[in-house]
Amino acid sequence: MKILQHIRSISRLKNGDEARIYDYNTSTARSPNNLNRSGRDLTSRLPLKLLTAVLSKICPHALDDNFSSLEESMRDGGCMLCDMRDLAQCALVSRRFLVATQTILYHNVRIDPVHYCEREVDLAGKRKRKSFFERNGEPVDAPKQRVEQFSRTVRDNQSLAIQVEFFKMPYMTRETCIADLARTVSVLPNLKYVDLPDGIYSDDRSCTTLKQELEARCPDLRKMKYVHGAERSFALLSHSRPWQNLEILELSRLQIEPNTLVSVLASFSALHELRLEDLPTIDDSVFQHHPLTPAFPPITKLILQGIPGLTAGGFEAYLSRPETREVLTHLILLDTGVLPSELYRILVASPYLKSLRINQMIQRSFTPSTVPLLASHSLETFYYEIESPSASPQDLQPPSESYYQYLSLSIHAGNLPSLTSLYALSTSLPNLLLPPPAAPFANSKPPSSGLRQQLMLYTKSIPEHDWYLTVISPPTSTNRRGSATATRPISFYNGSMQLGPQWGHKARDSVIVGNGFGGFLAVPSEDGPRPSSSGGHKHKHSWSKSSKGWMG
DSSP states (O other): OHHHHHHHHHHHHHHHHHHOEEETTTTEEEOGGGOOOOSOOGGGGSOHHHHHHHHTTTSGGGGOOOOOOTTTTOOSSSOHHHHHHHHHHHTTSOHHHHHHHHHHHTTEEEOOSSOSSTHHHHHHHHTEEOOSSOSSOEEOOHHHHHHHHHHHHHHHOHHHHTTOOEEEOOHHHHHHOHHHHHHHHTTOTTOOEEOOOGGGTTTOGGGHHHHHHHHHHOTTOOEEEEETTOHHHHHTHHHHOOOTTOOEEEEESOOOOHHHHHHHHHTOTTOOEEEEESOTTOOGGGGOOOTTSOOOOOOSEEEEESOTTOOHHHHHHHHTSHHHHTTOOEEEEESOSOOGGGHHHHHHHOTTOOEEEEEEEOSSOOOGGGSOOOOOSSOOEEEEEEEOOOOOTTOSSOTHHHHHHHHHHHHHTTOOTTOOEEEESOSSHHHHHSOOOOOTTOOSOOOOOSOSSOEEEEEOSSTTSOOEEEEEEOOOSSSSSOEEEEEOOOBOEETTTEEOGGGTSOOOOBOOEEOSSSOEEOOOOTTSOOOOOOTTOOOHHHHHHHHHHHHO
16 A cells, blocks of 8 residues: 555656746746736737637648648648647637637648657657556557547537538548548538548448448538549439539549540539549540530649540640630640640640640651641640650660750740740750850840740659759840759768758758759858869879868
8 A cells, every 4th residue: 555655646746747837037937826917918909810810820731721632731841730739729828719729720630640740759659558568569549549539529519510621631540440530521511621541432332431421411522533433423423413512523544435424524513623544435525515415614724644535636626615715724634645746736726724734655756847836825834744765776866856856946936935934854955945156246136045034944864853953044135145054952961970950960061053064063162262173283282181171
């Protein structure tokens, strides 16, 4: 008995030490009863909307309204669980703070798996179930427990449940907690996006209850996906119409007829983003408009991948309608029947297109003079990724280079005046975009480059590499040819200190800067003289002293 009393007395002392509040200004501990609560609360004069905006800065990810999964919507820097904890503690200040913090916390609910800070090291050990015979223990599934706690909260408090619009969780949690997820979404009538298991997209039997709850209790859902196996449920959408406010729809590997596809898409009046991937039965007939059948709806962002039956002629028929031509602003063509040599037909038919991406594997080159040049006054971002098989040693250049010459001619002609960002799988494109140098001491006008503004050119040789940025400036009165300056990624590795200050050490960052033509520029150090060439000097110790300060 004395041993138990001793243990209890130690726990009381420990709890008492943790309950003390420290004043960081005086570095002395104070009791909660001795806190100075005098003074007026100036925040009581703030409007509730302004107070909510101020508190949202504590937890910025809570206001994220994108329809991306938890893994795709990660923010760089900061710990989202710690931010949520700090915001929850603000609810203890007053009733007005409670209302404001609940509006933020329950708008976008995230179930993050771990803390992205040093706190995770301490919490990982505390989550293990330890016993007298097993000291290591098994770690507790923290995301699963948070889903269960959140489910109980929204089921017991309907005022909080109606505030939830986004619900995101890790991949393994949504795959293993299907029953808890179904019970949770059944009380969230205003839900717009939720991370769902993969089985719900293919009509897996394990997700039947979850899908029924979504169709019956979540009419405001904005994003859905259908893959191979869900052909029957997709065909019934034109009759049941469970989500009238659907904005984003993804279809992959479905075996459906073109008429079925068009009738289902026409039933969604709010649809503005569509992704079609690997649909072998789809061809240009989906874009043909008949008076007695529904027409392909206007889409703002259209993504097509692995559909060889869609050609440039079908797009011209689709864009011939004014309601579709004026809406389409983003178009992505990946391995479709649209040839790069026919791309000019789509640009002419879509005068409001702002972003275009084409990725195509070609086998032979073509003569640029045989087709009209690319022309668009609205295009701002252009992904021109033309690939060709590896050339044999006898070939002077791969067939894809003729397409990049065609692109450079279009830019030099001034047919793309609004272009600001260009992505290409060619390392020779920066030199092609520079106009030829003018004759020395000539009074003629500088050669035209077709550029009216600065162009951010991103190039790489193969898709697996990283993009390299080249900034191309138009010619000026002083620089008659223009300029091209390439930049390289910054390296945070240092030979002497191993790691830079980003990793907690006082090391100087090493920077590699390209000169735009395959070479590199030397960046001297501030704490040492700039190295110079030997210039015929044979004394090795003079070079070692000068290079010692530069190399660190």
